[in-house]
Amino acid sequence: MAEEAREVVAQAGQAAAQPVVEMMAEWGRVYLRITDVWLARGLAIGAFYLANKALTMLAVRRAVERRDPDNPDQPADPQVGLEAEVDSLLVPVIFYSQLGYQYFTSVLNSPFLKACLQTELDGVGYNQPIDVSVERWELPNLPEGGSRIDGDDGGGESSGLAGRLTRTDRYCISPQKSELSTVAGDSGMPEDVSSVAGVSTGASQEDVEEEEAGPSQAKRARLPQQPPAQVTSTAPQAELQDGPLKRWRAMLIHHKDSPTAQTWHKAYIYLEKGATMVTSGGYQKGEGVELLLEGFILMESVSPNDVNYILYDQSWLNLHQTQFHHLISEQLHVNPDSTPCLLIQALQLPGGHGRQQAINHVIDVVLQHGETDPMYKHLAYVYCALAYTTRETTRQSAPALSACASGLMNKSDHLTTLFFAAVFSMDVSVPQAIRQLNHYIHTAPTDHFWVPHAHYQLVTLYGQQDPSVHRDRILHHYNMAQQTDRNRLPVSSPVPSELTDPARRVYEQVMAQPVTSHT
Template identity: 55%
Template sequence: MAEQAGEAGQAAAQPVIEMMAEWGRVYLRITDVWTVRALAIGAFYLANRYLTMRAVRRAVERRDPDNPDQPADPQVGLEAEVDSLLVPVIFYSQLGYQYFTSILNGPFLKACLQAELAKVGYEAPIDVSAEKWELPNLSEGGAGPLMGMMRVQDWLAELQISEKALQLPYGHSRQQAINHVIDIVLQHGETDPMYKHLASIYFALGLTIWETTRQPAPALSAYASALMHKSDHLPTMYLTAVCSLDVSVPQAIRQFHHYIHTAPTDHQWVPYAHYLLVTLYGQQDPSVHRDRILHHYNMAQQADRNRLPVFNPVPGWITDPARRVYEQVMTQPYK
């Protein structure tokens, strides 16, 4: 009975291939790096059909964020051939084809497939290739992934979207994937619909570098590129100040002030910036910066009290050092 219920749940979760005119298709071959004839991935598929196909769909398919009820384009077909793993990828438009070729010709697709398969229990290294292209005659001539490349749609409008919608891998593979997207957009220039989101993409790159390497210089370089495209991109301004802490305290102080003066008072990191400024001024001569310390501590508390309900309180590792500086200043006689 439990097995039947599980099968019923899997059947209900299977995507419905809607009746739309097929523009073209290709077959995606997923093979094991070390296994002869890639039998391991085929055997895993036979034992875990639903999980395997769901992993492939999460890595390959794209849905229009403005029309979420429309079928994915490209869309992974329901059937798969087992030798290695041969999966049909269906295009309903030239745009779907261009999206697929753009992720196929870089590290993005392989990294995403590897990450998604690992989530369902298959962790062996894989290779990815495409074959059996079935495409209409395009004006550009030729066939396969050499045509119509590099039309990446609204993937990385914000880091949150990139993580949830694209399921980007972490670490170095994620950094490579974001760099690949940037290269694509810059090749197209302002005609690419993603060009207006380059600040957010560079922000995602800088955050990935910082989280992966803890090296401020390359992260600050990515943030500088983000601010070139949008000078008031608030997340970038704040993290520029944070990264600057490991480079120059005076520079970090300037960057925090710049962020505070630009951001609305209810922005998420305004109280953080005020508290950190208190701590930074306290690391210098508290008696010289007494007025600044009192000002920023009071502004931090006010901003924290007035924070929007969706934001968490500022954590203790930020507030406690600032509070100690404030208490130290308050116990000293005013000159």
């Protein structure tokens, strides 16, 4: 232990003595204030810093700084200044580019900068709870606390590759009622999303090996070899229990061995039970709200169009919208911190800053309550909804990726979040997006909704590089895209032409090229 402590102190001394590379011009800076939670002890962290300067600055650097692994000789961006001001603890954070600034704001706007600082300070001997804030923004042509990205004024469509994912109807319902825009624009997020949340969202070695050699035997075994049979009027279907979603459950009757179908069937049951409890109580009792949310969570439905259509359309639950809104309002009047009511209210809001703020409020309340809150175990889903809403609202990938990372820290295999993280990475780093798409494909069942989308997108991404080099991968993913799209569950809609057309053009280009033999 003593040897390890000496090594940490030595590392801290080296970090504290590290000079700033003069060749890099400073783009801007902010000051990060770290204080004690308990005001009576407000200067304790300052005293700890005076007694342990090297260790304290090492902890702050580990939590804040980001380095480019391809350019190890360049300074960190953002970079923590050499010394802090002892007023509580005021630490300069220096940016050498807008990219570094955008990375910093993305982690600042999530819980994980504070969490990382707390963890690193614990590691050097300061184990008291802290608060984190930012002041004295010294930035070029940006409002205080702003995060505008050049070339993106916050409106309009993204010009990036992932902007092609502008519309996908998830369910077999009216296209006018359901759309999922997963556009991603220019972003300041670092290549590795896991660097934000401390979780791995990239491909494992197994993913990489599978990508090199094609799908494993186990993966191939899970692929249906024939298109699914169409549901007809059969005895098992006739035995289905009545309910508003009976015909949707009937569409899954021949897919009982599919884990995705089992999940969706369970979601339909939760939705029906929740709706029954709401209506049988005359829209006076809120017991059914949590069951409705369980259904949305299992379906991974996060867009307001999907949520509202499922709640109120005649072909779905057909709830009375005005009465249901009144029920939620009454429940919140009695208990303003009821997170199930806050969440189902937020999910119904139209896309925009209001929905983003409402979901953030849900997260704040859940984290305040901790594990006793009924929505605590579903934080991954709530962060997924936040990521979707943030990207739709701001047209910026960095804060959306931060929300994805927060969600994956709570549930590392939340499939829609894995897919969103890959999509939002496309304008940041194509290699990282490719790794994350492969990781999602490796993690998800082959009939999960986004799997054919991911295969088609990989074809397009490989085609943007050198199609001749990636010929085998392009052919593999295009064939898998067609097969998984053809074998999708009957409750899922086909992949839109915005994805299939670019992939088809890449495939046709590769097929038109002569095959070169390697001797």
